[in-house]
Amino acid sequence: MLLKDEVEMLRRITLFSGLPPAKLKLLAFTSDRVMYSRGEDLFHQGDIGDAAYVILSGNADVLVSTPNGQLKVAEVEQNSIVGEIAILCNTPRTATVKTTTPLEALRIRKDDFLKLLADFPEMAVEIMRVLADRLSQTTSELTEARSRAQRAEA
Template identity: 25%
Template sequence: MGLDDDIAILAAAPVFELFERDALRLLSFAGDRRLLGEGELLFARGEPSDGGYVVMSGTIELIPFRADSAADAAPVTVSRSGVIGRNALFRSVARPADARAREASEVMRVTPSVMSRVLREFPDAAAAIHGGMSEELLDLVRGLSGVRERLVGLAPRKR
């Protein structure tokens, strides 16, 4: 895979889609590559994160744990240009799921220190991420407010 291919994959990835070409080039050079064979574990649930991953090729399956049941939740598949561990791009967190290659795959790890460097060198990218995450949080709050209103409407009225 060449640099132009890497940049195209990164440009299609959530979080990175608003980055300018030079920022994507820096990510491509600074990111750590890892090849995974079919069935190989990328990381296990509960491990501390060491960065987020962009799927460069292949498919990674995430098997999350459901706290309300002894069974695992339905697996989620992430393919080319998908981001695994978005929060782990910015800080260390416990991995909430097992991640395993469904087929031969390649991922690029982006550590918080690399992400911090890119955001310092490209402040427009930092502003774009901040704006996007702010909108997501506002959407979450709006959604939770709607749930609250419905739950309050279901509560028996005091007499």
């Protein structure tokens, strides 16, 4: 896959859709193209986050360790971005991402990503929107879990 194909892929991701094509090309150029076979970790929960990943092809599971073993919380597929939270707030990775098929991704280094956010505020807004989406989803799941717990106690 060539740089221009990658630009096409990036354009389809909502986060980057607002960027001018020249910037998308720059983003693609400064990023590494990486490949994983089935069952490999893109990153591991607890590691220091140094990059975000744009999935170009393939699927992966988002897993969280719990006292009862690993719990699958989400699935990521083509044209999605993972790992951006850890590089935004400088925390260790909150989950492990494990491939379920051979996977190809664009690895965007932390410094490059932050620089892009600073240069393009519309991207930051988009990130906020995605995060807010996730937060509300998490909140509703939490509410549901709480009420279930209350019912179980009662």
